[in-house]
Amino acid sequence: MIHKYKQLGLNIVMDVYSGAVHVVDDVMYDMLDYTLEPFMAEAKCPDYIKEGLKDKYSEEELEESYAEICALVNAGQLFTDDCYDEIAKNWNKQSVVKALCIHVAHDCNLRCKYCFADTGEFHGGRSLMSAEVGKKAIDFVINNSGNRKNIEIDYFGGEPLMNFGVVKEITEYAKEEAKKHGKNFRFTVTTNGVLLNDDIKQYINENMSNVVLSIDGTKETNDRMRYRVDGSGSYDTIVPKFQDLAESRNQNNYYVRGTFTAYNVDFAKDVIHLADLGFKQTSVEPVVAPETEDYALTSEHIEKVCAEYDKLTEEYVKRYDEGRGFNFFHFMVDLDQGPCAIKRLSGCGAGHEYLAVAPNGDIYPCHQFVGNKDFLMGNVNENKIDENIEKMFERSNVYTKEKCKNCFAKFYCSGGCSANAYNFNGDINKPYELACEFEKKRLECSIAIEAHKKLS
Numbered sequence: 001m002i003h004k005y006k007q008l009g010l011n012i013v014m015d016v017y018s019g020a021v022h023v024v025d026d027v028m029y030d031m032l033d034y035t036l037e038p039f040m041a042e043a044k045c046p047d048y049i050k051e052g053l054k055d056k057y058s059e060e061e062l063e064e065s066y067a068e069i070c071a072l073v074n075a076g077q078l079f080t081d082d083c084y085d086e087i088a089k090n091w092n093k094q095s096v097v098k099a100l101c102i103h104v105a106h107d108c109n110l111r112c113k114y115c116f117a118d119t120g121e122f123h124g125g126r127s128l129m130s131a132e133v134g135k136k137a138i139d140f141v142i143n144n145s146g147n148r149k150n151i152e153i154d155y156f157g158g159e160p161l162m163n164f165g166v167v168k169e170i171t172e173y174a175k176e177e178a179k180k181h182g183k184n185f186r187f188t189v190t191t192n193g194v195l196l197n198d199d200i201k202q203y204i205n206e207n208m209s210n211v212v213l214s215i216d217g218t219k220e221t222n223d224r225m226r227y228r229v230d231g232s233g234s235y236d237t238i239v240p241k242f243q244d245l246a247e248s249r250n251q252n253n254y255y256v257r258g259t260f261t262a263y264n265v266d267f268a269k270d271v272i273h274l275a276d277l278g279f280k281q282t283s284v285e286p287v288v289a290p291e292t293e294d295y296a297l298t299s300e301h302i303e304k305v306c307a308e309y310d311k312l313t314e315e316y317v318k319r320y321d322e323g324r325g326f327n328f329f330h331f332m333v334d335l336d337q338g339p340c341a342i343k344r345l346s347g348c349g350a351g352h353e354y355l356a357v358a359p360n361g362d363i364y365p366c367h368q369f370v371g372n373k374d375f376l377m378g379n380v381n382e383n384k385i386d387e388n389i390e391k392m393f394e395r396s397n398v399y400t401k402e403k404c405k406n407c408f409a410k411f412y413c414s415g416g417c418s419a420n421a422y423n424f425n426g427d428i429n430k431p432y433e434l435a436c437e438f439e440k441k442r443l444e445c446s447i448a449i450e451a452h453k454k455l456s
Contacts, residue, residue, distance in 0.1 A: 019335070135170060193237070211255075402429075
C-alpha cells in the first residue's frame with residue numbers, strides 16, 4: 001500500500017508497511033497512478049503506461065522512472081507486503097502497567113465550556129484525593145509493573161494545583177518506594193496555571209519531568225472558553241506565569257496545550273500567537289464534543305481545518321528556515337525509527353498499560369473513561385483490576401478495527417483514541433471518523449515538514 005500527495009511543493013510518496021518516505025519527481029509521481037505489477041529487476045516500462053503518459057514525458061524519462069520504481073520495490077521500500085499481519089494474527093500481549101494518570105482533584109477553579117470532565121467533577125461530584133489513596137496508587141503501579149523499571153505518573157484533574165500538598169506527598173513517597181523496588185518514576189503535571197507561584201514552580205522544576213500548561217491561544221480565543229467561576233477570563237493571569245515557567249525550564253520539557261473549537265476554526269493564528277509569546281513547545285488540538293454543542297467541530301469543518309493545517313505548515317517551515325522555529329506536537333514525527341511494532345499496532349496502552357485513578361481510588365482505562373461505571377476496573381485498595389476490561393483493551397489494535405484496514409495513517413495513530421471511539425460509536429474498535437480525517441491531514445503535513453528539513 002502506498003499513499004502519495006503534494007505538500008510544500010514536494011511530491012511525497014509513503015510506503016505504508018515499510019515506513020519508507022520518498023520525495024519523487026513528476027514522472028514517478030504520475031507513473032504511480034498506474035497498476036505497476038509485476039515488477040522485475042530488469043523490467044521495461046509497460047506499453048500501457050507509455051501510452052497513458054506519452055503526452056507529458058519522453059519514452060526515455062518513462063523507462064528511467066520505471067527502473068527507479070523497480071529498484072525501490074526490490075529494495076523493500078515501495079509496494080511492500082504487510083509486515084505486521086503475522087504479529088496481529090498471533091497477538092498475545094502480556095501487559096504490565098507502565099503509567100498512571102492520578103486524578104488528585106475532581107475540582108477546578110475554571111469553568112471551561114468544552115471540558116470533557118464536566119468542569120472537573122467527572123460527573124461524580126467535586127472531591128480531592130487524599131495522600132493515603134495517592135500512596136496506594138503508587139503501591140498499585142509498583143505491584144503491577146512487573147519487570148518494568150520506568151513508570152510514568154501524570155497528575156491530573158480538575159486542577160491538580162488545588163491539591164498540590166498531596167501531589168508533593170505522593171511524589172516524595174513514590175521516590176522513596178522507587179529506591180526500594182528498583183523503579184524510576186517520571187512525573188508530569190497538567191495545570192491551568194491560575195494557582196502557579198514561585199514555590200510551586202520550584203517544586204515542579206525540581207521534580208516534574210514534564211509540565212502541561214493549558215491555554216488556547218489569543219486572549220479572545222482563550223477567555224471565550226477558559227474562564228473562572230465568576231465568568232472572568234484567565235489569559236492575563238496565566239500568560240506571564242507560563243512564560244516564566246517555560247523560560248525557567250530552558251524552553252524544554254513542557255507544552256502549552258490548547259483546544260480549538262468551531263469558534264476558532266482559524267486556529268493557526270492561535271498557534272502562531274503562542275509562538276510569538278515565546279513558547280517553543282506547543283500543542284493545540286481539535287475539541288471533541290457532541291454535535292449538539294455550538295462549539296463542536298463537525299464534518300462541515302473538515303475542509304477549513306485542513307486548510308488551517310496547510311497554512312500552519314507554511315508558517316512553520318518559514319520560521320524554521322529563518323532560525324526562529326518552534327515545535328508543534330502534531331507536526332512531530334520520527335521517520336528514522338519511530339515507535340516499535342507493538343506500539344504502532346496498539347497505541348497509547350489505555351486499559352492495560354496506562355490506567356487512571358480517581359480521587360476515591362477507583363481505576364479506569366484512562367482519564368477520559370473516569371466516571372463511566374461501565375469501565376470501572378477496580379480500586380487501588382484491592383490491588384487488582386477487571387481482567388475482562390483489561391483484555392478487551394489489550395486485544396484492540398489496528399487489525400481489529402475495520403475502518404483502519406485501508407488507511408495510510410494507521411501505523412502513526414494506531415487506530416486513534418479508544419475513549420473517543422466508544423463515546424461516539426459505542427465500541428473502542430470503531431474509530432471516531434472526524435478525528436481520523438484530522439489525523440491524516442496532520443500526518444501529511446508533518447511528513448512534508450520532515451522532508452523539507454532533510455532537503456534544506
